[in-house]
Amino acid sequence: MRPLRLDSLEIFEDVVRCGGFRAAALGRGVSSSAISQSISVLEEALGIRLLNRTTRSVAPTEAGERLLERLGPALHDIRTAIDDLNQLRERPSGTVRINAPGPAADHVLCPLTFEFMKSYPDVNVEIVSDAAIIDIVEQGFDAGVRFGNQLAQDMIAMPLGPALRYAIVASPDYLLKRGRPESPRDLLQHDCIRRRFPGGTMETWTFEKDGNEVEITPKGRLTLSSAHHELQAAMAGSGIAHLFEDYVRDDLEQGRVVELLSDWKKKLPSWYLYYPSRRHTSAAMRAFLEYIRHREWRPVSN
Structure with missing residues (x-):
């Protein structure tokens, strides 16, 4: 077997973590072809294919997964040993x-x-x-x-x-057309901007007042997965949004959105x-x- 270079093992880890040659190359400041060549040399030295390549994706083979499982902790130990010199x-x-x-x-x-x-x-x-x-x-x-x-x-x-606390907000135009909800359950009669988490589950909204807790599953035509997009939608009058106070503070002060149900805020971790x-x-x-x-x-x- 040809001698192995430590940097080729690091490059292999980068390619898997980044999901492809291009992303790994950008992170290292080199060309994609240089990354591809390093992987080819590594596979030739080991005598086994480590990555399955298609035009759209790169994924580790069974051998690649086994190597990566052992490689991660080993490379971390090496980096830590080098990093310990920083104490000097x-x-x-x-x-x-x-x-x-x-x-x-x-x-x-x-x-x-x-x-x-x-x-x-x-x-x-x-x-x-x-x-x-x-x-x-x-x-x-x-x-x-x-x-x-x-x-x-x-x-x-x-x-x-x-x-943290959430704020329930909507644009003045939306409230002019649809009216203001007076309780959390009133939200079920409104267009709420829903959020789907990366795992596929939908967000529920939880409220608390005088020791009473209410949880609702909001309804609405628009479903997003980003707080930034939810705020954009609320300001455009597309519905009522459920966002962290910090996220909407400036827009509340400028009057672009209006806070609702402020007496029902639940304190979060x-x-x-x-x-x-x-x-x-x-x-x-x-x-x-x-x-x-x-x-x-x-x-x-x-």
């Missing part, structure tokens, strides 16, 4: 990769990261906006962001901001940054965690 540097360096839903990235994670990077100029940060529940270790992330009640037991978690408890964290990740620990979060006003 005056300033941490490296890359932090975080997976987070769009609203969390928009209103909490990105502003926090921008300030962090000013203090740590040698640290690179990659944020992938994704609402799907994934295995962050398997997908090569250092951390993820989710609600507190969505975290696996083998994860360490820390609050990433104050408690905050966003949490979570990371594996059994995995050695890099110097860059440790710096990021330390930065978060020293933040003071503004509480939600009543």
